[in-house]
Amino acid sequence: MGKVKIAPSMLAADFANLERDIQIINQSEADWFHLDIMDGVFVPNISFGMPVVKAMAQHAKKPLDVHLMIVDPDRYIKTFAQLGADILTVHAEASTHLHRTIQAIKDADMKAGVALNPHTPVNVLEDVINDIDVVCIMSVNPGFGGQKFIKNTYSKVHMLRTMIDANKSATLIEIDGGVNATNCTNLVEAGADILVAGNFVFSSEKPLETIKNLWQIANA
Ligand code: DX5
Ligand code: ZN
Numbered sequence: 001m002g003k004v005k006i007a008p009s010m011l012a013a014d015f016a017n018l019e020r021d022i023q024i025i026n027q028s029e030a031d032w033f034h035l036d037i038m039d040g041v042f043v044p045n046i047s048f049g050m051p052v053v054k055a056m057a058q059h060a061k062k063p064l065d066v067h068l069m070i071v072d073p074d075r076y077i078k079t080f081a082q083l084g085a086d087i088l089t090v091h092a093e094a095s096t097h098l099h100r101t102i103q104a105i106k107d108a109d110m111k112a113g114v115a116l117n118p119h120t121p122v123n124v125l126e127d128v129i130n131d132i133d134v135v136c137i138m139s140v141n142p143g144f145g146g147q148k149f150i151k152n153t154y155s156k157v158h159m160l161r162t163m164i165d166a167n168k169s170a171t172l173i174e175i176d177g178g179v180n181a182t183n184c185t186n187l188v189e190a191g192a193d194i195l196v197a198g199n200f201v202f203s204s205e206k207p208l209e210t211i212k213n214l215w216q217i218a219n220a
Helices: 015-027 050-059 073-083 098-107 153-166 184-190 207-218
Strands: 005-008 033-038 064-069 087-091 111-116 134-138 172-176 194-197
Touching: 005 033, 005 207, 015 050, 015 207, 033 050, 050 064, 050 073, 064 073, 064 111, 064 194, 073 087, 073 098, 087 098, 087 134, 098 111, 134 153, 153 172, 153 184, 184 194, 184 207, 194 207
Parallel strands: 005 194, 033 064, 064 087, 087 111, 111 134, 134 172, 172 194
Antiparallel strands: none
């Protein structure tokens, strides 16, 4: 089995000490920075926008995994490419012409991700699975950090893994929401490749050690 990636969610960082928290991720075993962009329309919360992403990009030494929880994401594909996003993820529920959106992300030289809300079945991606670099399975309803992990995620990941393997696709499976050291083993066994973790990392006393611990359990 390949290496499982850890992507700490900066939504749970201390925004008054953002550079410090970015350096923690730079020094850690983490693979990607996960950046949650919320517009207050697609989800009931507003997070942060372009100036903050720009500031993060100046210090981050690892790929930026940008998760757009916004309506009509096509409007901002070029902007996030210019800001330094390496992976750009849109929600299937927010894209009317998902195939076109995926191609536009790739044309802007980013990896294309598609996120699915807890109620959206994985089979909506059957006809685009070979076009997608990352499928982000939401294991909470998007909008807030620190929510409880939804257990139905395990069977969704398993179904998605079966679909990916049947299509001989290289698409990676990312899990987002409520990930911790207790559920990560089952997620990896079900087929997860990338684990996003916000509060589990940043609410812990020693984030650096927490990341190392999560990485070791996920890659055991
Ligand atoms: C939820 C966001 C998640 C969130 C994860 O809408 O997409 O990335 O920040 O945070 P935790 O790990 O605290 O659930
Ligand atoms: Zn996210």
